[in-house]
Amino acid sequence: MRLSNKVALITGSGSGMGRASAILFAHEGAKVSVVDINDKTGQETVNLVKGKGGEAIFIRADVSKATDVENMIKKTVDTYGKLDILFNNAGIPMSFTPIEEVEEDLWDRTFAINVKSIFLACKYAVPIMKKQGGGIIINTASIIGVRPRPGLNAYLASKGAAIQLTKGLAIELAPHKIRVNCINPVATDTPMFPYFIDDSGAKDAKYEAARERFIAGIPLGRLAKAEAGAYAALFFASDESSFITGVGLDVDGGRAI
Ligand SMILES: NC(=O)c1ccc[n+]([C@@H]2O[C@H](COP(=O)([O-])OP(=O)(O)OC[C@H]3O[C@@H](n4cnc5c(N)ncnc54)[C@H](O)[C@@H]3O)[C@@H](O)[C@H]2O)c1
16 A cells, blocks of 8 residues: 555645545545535545544645634644645636636635645645654645636636645745645546536536637647546556655646647
């Protein structure tokens, strides 16, 4: 097993790539803190992990709130005695919106949940990792933070920030043997995906047409699966990537070429 005796905290693991990662990391031997703002789906992930013989607890947290983030780190360490892997995966999308119609609140919320969350989690996890003599931090950015699409500027700017923050953290924390990397998924077939097309999340004719346009921009000719992100994160979480830090791994079917 690739994560034997490791403790991993995964935000946004009530759904999509976070859930796939919780199941995969537990399968590889990690004890997992499943963190989400949604109690029901978070608990479902714990049940899925336990149903496959793994170990997990659910911790409710809004990753944009300092008190919640401090608590999720504390509860993990109180329960499992340490924190080896912090996977900042929670995020929110936005639907295609011309820049002049983007509400200030949407911009602020997007940055709070997609970027400030990484800062907050590091603020509370890094002292523990420094004391432990090392650790691993993984962030979920996006290929849109590398190669933009029109109409998604709040979201793509937040993901560009996550990529640069990954590099800044990597250089700052390398002396403490804390590696920091990010994954850059392309459009992925998770519950989030329809919300890039319309705020309703409806899977109607507009959705089908937009989905085809997304796929047309992906050389491998399909959306990513949640497991693709999970396997990329597993590589960063394991010792196989022990000499890799500050890297953004494009899980993008060739989109960035
Ligand atoms: N789906 C895509 O096309 C795609 C592409 C590139 C990157 N991403 C990124 O991948 C990550 C995972 O997305 P996904 O596709 O699995 O989406 P998802 O919607 O299936 O899962 C996201 C999870 O994050 C949780 N969440 C949202 N806000 C939160 C908050 N404030 N605090 C705690 N939890 C919160 C949600 O409840 C949900 O369970 C996100 O960062 C997303 O931006 C997604």
